[in-house]
Amino acid sequence: MRIYISADMEGVTGLVDADDVQPGGRDYERGRAEMAADVNAAVRGALAAGAAHVLVNDAHGPMRNLLPEALHPAARLVRGRPKRLGMLEGLTGEYDAVLCVGYHSRAGAPGVLSHSFMGHEIEDMWLDGRPVGEIGLAQATAAALGVPVVALTGDDAACAEMTEWDASVATVPVKYARDRFAAELREAIEETVAAALATAPRRPAPSAAEATLAVRWQSASVAETLLGIPGVTADDPRTVRASGPLPALYRQFGVWMRVASSLTNQPPYC
The missing domain is CATH 3.40.50.10780 (Dipeptide transport protein)
Incomplete structure (x- = not known):
């Protein structure tokens, strides 16, 4: 195992x-x-x-x-x-x-x-x-x-x-x-x-089905910058979304966070 x-x-x-x-x-x-x-x-x-x-x-x-x-x-x-x-x-x-x-x-x-x-x-x-x-x-x-x-x-x-x-x-x-x-x-x-x-549950079947991830950022600058990534669209000035299969979408979200980190200097627990 x-x-x-x-x-x-x-x-x-x-x-x-x-x-x-x-x-x-x-x-x-x-x-x-x-x-x-x-x-x-x-x-x-x-x-x-x-x-x-x-x-x-x-x-x-x-x-x-x-x-x-x-x-x-x-x-x-x-x-x-x-x-x-x-x-x-x-x-x-x-x-x-x-x-x-x-x-x-x-x-x-x-x-x-x-x-x-x-x-x-x-x-x-x-x-x-x-x-x-x-x-x-x-x-x-x-x-x-x-x-x-x-x-x-x-x-x-x-x-x-x-x-x-x-x-x-x-x-x-x-x-x-x-x-x-x-x-x-x-x-x-x-x-x-x-x-x-x-007593682990039965393994789920692997899936390539599309999922949609939406994120509302504190900064409109982050959302605006992320719109330069193909496939990313805006719901409003601070909320973006994208669709794709997991785990590829999870990996893309990691890119979003790196973009956000480059644009902001927000302490984690203020």
């Missing part, structure tokens, strides 16, 4: 503030240790379920948060950026299941460190007309490749978002949001992952 882990940071056990998850933050070094602990718990759960290969993609911010020496020795690590598929780099149809570790709820949700990919720069996103953030877009892209997401860890808001998107996914609420920068903590990652993989 081949298992793929996409590891974000805002939904990691104990982390509640930008200083916990941003390089240079006063508690970042502790935060990356907590990230490794959550990821390693998921790796142990995968191994307990019989995984013979585990690939971990560091999917947060600079994508250099996980120290190789801190990772479980049975896992392989994808580290650094840029990556063609960003948070899903390395995922192919050869994998049997995806685990999303340390994920957070989408922009506007009352979850810990909630946002969609780029802090306040992205105000809203929709996939085929359905509100979406990092959770839904990851699940839809994995499904298009024929790989099910079987477990997600994060705060209770992230878990609820995953359940709303795909109720078959096992969720582990490692903290309960009291506000956007406060939480009550708990953890049960290893056991939940092992159980989820032991």
